Amino acid sequence: MRLLVGGYSADSGGIAGGIGVLVAGDVDSPSAGGPLAFVGEAVAASSPSWVTWNERTDVAYATLEAAGAVQAYRRVGEARFAPLGDPVEAGEAVCHAAVSPDGSTLVATCWGDGRVVRYALAGDGRIGRPSFAPAAVDPVGPAAGAGAGLSDASDVEAAAAEVGIDLAALGLGGRGDGGLFGGRGLDGFDGVELFGGGGGAGAGGFGGAGVEGASSAGTPPVEERVSRAHQTVFLADGVVATSDLGFDLVRFWRLVDGRLRPLHDVALPFGSGPRHMVWHPSGHLYVVTEYSCEVFALAPDATGRWRVVSGTPLGAGTLSGDSAAELAPSRDGAFLYAGVRGSDTIAVVAVRGAGDALTPVALVEAGVAWPRHHRVVRDTLLVAGERSDDVVSMTLDIRAGVPGRVRFRAPAPSPTCLTPFV
Numbered sequence: 001m002r003l004l005v006g007g008y009s010a011d012s013g014g015i016a017g018g019i020g021v022l023v024a025g026d027v028d029s030p031s032a033g034g035p036l037a038f039v040g041e042a043v044a045a046s047s048p049s050w051v052t053w054n055e056r057t058d059v060a061y062a063t064l065e066a067a068g069a070v071q072a073y074r075r076v077g078e079a080r081f082a083p084l085g086d087p088v089e090a091g092e093a094v095c096h097a098a099v100s101p102d103g104s105t106l107v108a109t110c111w112g113d114g115r116v117v118r119y120a121l122a123g124d125g126r127i128g129r130p131s132f133a134p135a136a137v138d139p140v141g142p143a144a145g146a147g148a149g150l151s152d153a154s155d156v157e158a159a160a161a162e163v164g165i166d167l168a169a170l171g172l173g174g175r176g177d178g179g180l181f182g183g184r185g186l187d188g189f190d191g192v193e194l195f196g197g198g199g200g201a202g203a204g205g206f207g208g209a210g211v212e213g214a215s216s217a218g219t220p221p222v223e224e225r226v227s228r229a230h231q232t233v234f235l236a237d238g239v240v241a242t243s244d245l246g247f248d249l250v251r252f253w254r255l256v257d258g259r260l261r262p263l264h265d266v267a268l269p270f271g272s273g274p275r276h277m278v279w280h281p282s283g284h285l286y287v288v289t290e291y292s293c294e295v296f297a298l299a300p301d302a303t304g305r306w307r308v309v310s311g312t313p314l315g316a317g318t319l320s321g322d323s324a325a326e327l328a329p330s331r332d333g334a335f336l337y338a339g340v341r342g343s344d345t346i347a348v349v350a351v352r353g354a355g356d357a358l359t360p361v362a363l364v365e366a367g368v369a370w371p372r373h374h375r376v377v378r379d380t381l382l383v384a385g386e387r388s389d390d391v392v393s394m395t396l397d398i399r400a401g402v403p404g405r406v407r408f409r410a411p412a413p414s415p416t417c418l419t420p421f422v
Contacts, residue, residue, distance in 0.1 A: 001025055001032045001377065002079060004042060004060055005384070005391070006051040006417030011066040014414030015389065018044040019051055019062060021079045022391055022412060024382060032377035036393055036410035043073050043081040050096045053421045056103035059084060059125030060421065063094045063108060070097055070108050070119070072127050088127045091115030098232040105255060107232040109242055114227025116242050116251070118260050133260040136227040138247045139267040233277045235285065239263070241306075245273035245290050250298060252306055266306050268296060276327045278336065282355025284309070288327035288338045293318045295327065295336060295349050297356055309356045314338050314347035317363040326373045335361070335401035337381060339371035346371065346383065348401050367392040367406035375418045384415035391415055 003022045008014025018041045025034025048062035048071075058075040069087035076082045092112025099106055099121070106119040106127060114136055120128035228246030235241055240253040240260065248270060252263040268274050273291030280286060285298040285306070296311040314324065322342035329336055329351075338347040340363070348361040366374075368385025375382045381394045381403045391412045394403040 001029055001420055002027055002422070003032075003375075003382070004051045004053065004417075004419045004421055005038070005412055005415050006048045006062065006373075006419070007412070008049060008065075008386070008414040008416060009045075009047045012047040012049070014047070014386075016047075016413040016415075017041055019048050019060065019073070019081065020412060020415070022410065022418065024377070024380070024393060024408075030378070032380045032382060032393060033395065034408070036382075036391055036408045038391070038410045038412045039079070042079055043083070045071065045073075049416045051417050051419045052097050052099055053419050054099045054103050054121070054125055055422065057121075057123075057125035060419075061097050061099065061106055061127070063090065063097050065093055065095055068092050068094055068110070068112070070094060070106065070117075070127060072125055074125065084124070085126045088119065089130050090117050096231045098234060100234050100255075107240065107242070107260070109229035109232055111228045111230055111245075114229045114244060114246060116229050116232075116253075116260060118255070118258070120258060131259050133253065134262055136229070136244045136247050136249055136251060136265070138225055138227070139249065139265070140225065140247075140270060230274075231276045233279050233285065235279055236283075241277060241279075241285060243274040243277055243287065245275050248272050248274060250274055250277070250285070250287055250306070264305060266298060266308060268308065269294075272296075275324060278327050278329050280329065280351070280355055281333055282351075284355040286327060286329075286336055286351075286358075288314075288324045288336075290323050290325070293322055293324045293338075293340060293347075295338060295358055297358055299356065310358055312349065312358040312360055314340060314349065315360040315363040317343070317345065318347070319343045325371060328374055328376050330376055330396065330398075330401060331378055332398075337374060337376065337403075339366065339374050339383070341370045341372070344369055344371060346374065346381070346403055348403070350401060361400075362402050364403050367394065367409070372416045373418055375420070377420070382418055384412070384418050386414055386416055389413055389415070391418065 001024045005020035007016030023037045024032035047066040049065040050063040060073045071087045072084040073081035074084040090108045091110030095111045097108040108117045116133040118131045230243045233241045242251045248268045250266045253260040272289035274287045275290040278286045287296045293314045325339040336349040344366045345363045350359045369388035370386040372386035373384045379396045392406045393408045
């Protein structure tokens, strides 16, 4: 199997020179269980931190994070690519891009300024002009002015209602003596509370820190919260989900006349930082939170409105200051794997019941420093170590779901993303 390797170049503090190529096992095999080899660059690029592949057109799309742009690359050889058109504007620190199942649309998300951007894709894969989606609204309530604290509760509820967040339905109110939302937990969160109830690094989002203080996991104070869009997932029936780890939101959209039209937002616990998501065959959307190191399950109700139905910490072994990164399912969907940077582990979470029950199983050594991204290929887990400049593979125990020891390792410069291509 061949994989495109995204990475950071010197403009982002890394050593990559572009999009690399990793061979895992036999080149023409759908399995990745054999030795690993980094065989060089597919194309030179500036900090292509995320790479996605459009098999319909043999075109790769990369987020040029430091440049705030997305770029298409057409295949010109077995493992060689060339730019297809010029870079197209996205936003500050664009960090993820996804292609729609029909290959007609690219959606990019920007960590730096919170932008969600939609592009039409031409028949040859070329990127069209950007269409910027409506900005996110912080459900906590933006500061009323310089030096101000949270808005009045009624302002919070009004702002949330504009984007479809029903705080009353969640059992949430304004800030009071009990802390944000009165210190109450969220209904349906299986006991995971807003503060101090989740265990693990963030312990419900703040690792024991007060509302005004920053957590050791990097959560900013309330008055400094900014929108930070991070990922896109295309769901069934034309619905699109994006995460915003700055405002603790999962946002739902529908593509209408070439634009992303907002449906509603789902607010996760304050300071949790929803980062990456996985669509599951059961109909659930699983979300890993960067700051609090938890996984939440979301599902639509009878009206089609999405809600949080359960959640769990990644495990008791996560440390203060840890931050979760990628989330990936096992081949059969029975387990979820979350990368944890800091302690440099892979968390294993079992999926039970109808997909709504999540149970931590294990925390295992990732075998790399700063596991930025990982991918499951059948019974193999590939892990990219951003700060150790390497990629490793581990065999997965299909029944227990737990990765074994590192089997193979290959050097790779500042790897941030692993994307199979054929």
